[in-house]
Amino acid sequence: MGVAYPSEELGIKLPPPRVTILLIIVNAAAYILTSLDRGLIQISERWLYWGAFIPVYLTTPAQLYRLITSMFLHANLFHIFFNMLYLYFFGKSVESVMGGKRYLALYLASGLAAEVFHTSFIPVEGPLSAVTPAVGASGAISGVLGAYLLLFPGSRLTMCFFYFYFPVCVTLNAAAYLIFWFATQVLQGYMGASLGVAVFAHAGGFLAGMALLPFLLDKERHRLFRALTASRRAFKHIYFGTAGLGPFSKFILTLLIIAVVAGGAYSAIAARSLATPIKVLYFRVSYEMYCQPGGYLCGSAVDEEPVVLRVDKGLEPLSPISSNGVRVVYNRLTAAGVLYDKERAGTSATVRRRGLVEVMGVGVRLDLNMDARYDERGVVDSAKGELRTDVLTCIGARCVIGGVGDYRFSITPLYGEEGGALASIITLLSLLSMATCALALDNVLRKASKLEIVA
Numbered sequence: 206m207g208v209a210y211p212s213e214e215l216g217i218k219l220p221p222p223r224v225t226i227l228l229i230i231v232n233a234a235a236y237i238l239t240s241l242d243r244g245l246i247q248i249s250e251r252w253l254y255w256g257a258f259i260p261v262y263l264t265t266p267a268q269l270y271r272l273i274t275s276m277f278l279h280a281n282l283f284h285i286f287f288n289m290l291y292l293y294f295f296g297k298s299v300e301s302v303m304g305g306k307r308y309l310a311l312y313l314a315s316g317l318a319a320e321v322f323h324t325s326f327i328p329v330e331g332p333l334s335a336v337t338p339a340v341g342a343s344g345a346i347s348g349v350l351g352a353y354l355l356l357f358p359g360s361r362l363t364m365c366f367f368y369f370y371f372p373v374c375v376t377l378n379a380a381a382y383l384i385f386w387f388a389t390q391v392l393q394g395y396m397g398a399s400l401g402v403a404v405f406a407h408a409g410g411f412l413a414g415m416a417l418l419p420f421l422l423d424k425e426r427h428r429l430f431r432a433l434t435a436s437r438r439a440f441k442h443i444y445f446g447t448a449g450l451g452p453f454s455k456f457i458l459t460l461l462i463i464a465v466v467a468g469g470a471y472s473a474i475a476a477r478s479l480a481t482p483i484k485v486l487y488f489r490v491s492y493e494m495y496c497q498p499g500g501y502l503c504g505s506a507v508d509e510e511p512v513v514l515r516v517d518k519g520l521e522p523l524s525p526i527s528s529n530g531v532r533v534v535y536n537r538l539t540a541a542g543v544l545y546d547k548e549r550a551g552t553s554a555t556v557r558r559r560g561l562v563e564v565m566g567v568g569v570r571l572d573l574n575m576d577a578r579y580d581e582r583g584v585v586d587s588a589k590g591e592l593r594t595d596v597l598t599c600i601g602a603r604c605v606i607g608g609v610g611d612y613r614f615s616i617t618p619l620y621g622e623e624g625g626a627l628a629s630i631i632t633l634l635s636l637l638s639m640a641t642c643a644l645a646l647d648n649v650l651r652k653a654s655k656l657e658i659v660a
Contacts, residue, residue, distance in 0.1 A: 211294055211360055211379070222297035224305040228312065229289045232342055235277040236285045247281040248340065250509075257338030260324040261485065261620040263630050276316040278340040288342050295353045296346075302356055302430050302658060307421045314417055315348020315410040318641060322409020325634040328475035329394065329468050330405065333524040335627065336485045336511045336619055339403045344410035351414025354383045355648060357659040358450045380454050384461075387411055391461050395468070408465060409638060416644035419652060430658050450653045462646045466639050473635035476628045483523070483627070484514040484584055485620035490530035494596055496608040503608065506530060511619055516584050520545040534614045537571055537594050538585075540564050547583035554579070556590070565604045569595035577616075588616040 237245065239252035258275035262268035279285035300308040323344075327335050358380040365374040387408065394404040450458075489509045496503035508530035513523040520539065526532040538544040540562035558573040575590030591613045598607030648656070 211298060211357075211362055219297070219301040222293075222300045224309050224312075225293060225296040225300050228296070228309075228342075229292060232277055232279070232285060232289060232292075236279050239278055240282075245282060248278060252278065253280075253338050253340065257340045258320050258323070259338055259619075260327060260335045261483075261627060263324065264626040272317060272320055273313075275320070275340050276313075276342055276345055279342070280340055284341060288346055292342065292346050292349065296349050298357060298360075299349050299352050302427060303352075303421060304423050304426055307423055311348055311352060311414060311417055311421050312345045314421075315351070315413045316342070316345030318413030318638075319344020319347065319403075319406035319410035321634045321641075322412075322638050323403045323406035325472050325631055325638045326394065326405040326468060327631055328472040328478070330397075331524060332483075332513050333511070334403075336513060339406065344403075344406045347407045347410030348414030348417070350383055350386070351411040351416075351645070352418045353414075354379060355415055355418055355450075355653060355656045358454070358653070358657060360659040380450055384454055384457055388457070388461055391464055395464070405465075405468075409641070412462065412465065412641050412645040415648055416641050418656065419648060422656075427656075427658075434658055450649065450657075455649055455653070458649050459646060462642050462649075466642045469635045469639040469642065473632045473639075476631035476635065478628075482516045482582070483620065484516050484580075485511050485618070486514065486585065487511050487617045487619050488531040488534060488614060489617075490528075490534050490612055490614045492530045492533070492610050492612040494608055494610040497606070500609070514584070516545070516582055520584065530612065530614075533594065533596060533610065534592070534612055536564050537562065537569075537573065537592055538575075540569075541571060541573060543573070543575065543577070543585075545582075545584050546579065549577075549579040550583035551581050552579055553577065565597055565599065567597060567604050567606065569597065569606065570609075571595075585616055586618050588614075590614060 236248070239248045239256075240246065242249050256271060256274035256278050258271045259268075262271060279288065296308070296312075299311075303311065320339075323334070323339060358378070360379045361376055362379050362382050363374055363376050364382060365372060367373070390404040390408040390411070393402075394408065487509070488511075489507070491507045492505060493502060494504040495501065506529070508528035510526065510528045510531045512526060512531065512535060515521045515523050522535075526535055535544070541558045543556050543558065554577055556573065556575045556577055558571055560571065561568045562571050563569075571592060571594045573590065573592040575588050575592075577588035577590070578586045580586040591611070593609065593611050595606045596608045596610045597604040599605075654660075
């Protein structure tokens with residue numbers, strides 16, 4: 206979609222956006238601190254897992270600090286650069302109308318609302334989103350965009366993007382751009398095409414910004430801005446017949462908000478399916494693979510991934526394992542019967558296995574040495590070890606041995622309890638998200654014309 210920035214000023218001198226600049230400084234300082242050991246290119250893993258928002262941790266009061274810290278952490282250099290760019294371009298106008306303290310309240314409340322929506326839509330996005338770390342100011346900034354839409358729907362934006370290496374810029378009004386952006390977040394969320402981006406958090410922050418704006422506005426300050434720009438609004442109404450959020454814009458927004466409400470209602474009901482024992486184990490695997498014939502080194506890597514397991518009746522992954530190394534280790538430990546062993550419940554043990562195990566209907570050699578601790582159900586709670594095994598090459602349903610691999614692995618617990626607590630939280634937050642949608646829709650349909658500064 207490119208980069209969009211307001212290209213039309215209010216025509217009056219505005220105070221400096223002190224809170225917006227302060228937020229940019231705080232975010233930048235946090236990024237430097239958390240990415241220094243990665244050359245400022247991306248956040249370090251240690252900081253990511255310390256401060257990211259991970260929905261399953263909502264059941265642990267000691268982890269609730271993540272609701273705030275996650276808003277000030279960013280995944281990489283591009284992530285923070287574009288977030289801060291949008292925060293400055295749109296935030297300075299919203300802050301000028303709201304005042305610093307109220308604007309900061311909107312920013313933080315929208316960020317929290319984004320986390321509410323992200324959690325409540327776990328049944329839509331899939332169980333893996335419950336344990337995937339989420340970072341960034343995007344949800345809070347989306348709230349600023351939602352407020353900007355209601356305050357400045359008729360302002361002009363210039364959007365620039367690259368087309369076959371050539372920069373192209375087009376000008377359009379704020380309502381068209383922001384409604385289109387909101388639509389992409391909702392559609393990507395339902396199509397499962399978000400590629401790891403918390404799009405429902407973006408949508409939720411945007412809706413929160415629209416919902417909370419009337420409650421946080423300084424009425425006298427807002428009235429002054431409307432008086433200063435009254436002639437411009439009158440001109441558009443007289444000569445163009447309409448201004449601000451027109452009937453078509455309101456119609457599209459209504460459809461999109463109803464779509465989000467439908468997702469919230471589905472999540473409130475589907476959350477009950479999470480009320481089963483859930484275990485989340487974090488696998489870290491480094492390996493070298495030697496291909497046949499010849500036994501030459503044909504691949505090596507380090508893979509890391511959380512694996513979400515249902516453990517009420519045996520052991521069952523709730524989502525596919527995407528990384529090769531983690532998948533091989535998980536399959537071998539399962540085939541050897543050492544990832545889940547009721548006889549070892551509540552104990553620690555050194556586990557050694559050597560021989561043939563069956564994986565995908567094929568007998569493979571396994572040489573395993575592992576130190577493990579088991580929980581009360583007999584599921585591995587933590588482990589560290591190494592294994593050597595045949596590696597399969599599969600075409601369709603047919604698998605053959607294609608080489609041998611040496612794997613070193615560690616397993617640490619991310620989450621483990623009866624899933625009823627998480628299910629109850631999702632249901633409650635789904636209801637809260639639907640209430641936010643209702644407030645936003647009411648402001649769009651009934652209050653938009655009274656909120657507009659630039660119509």
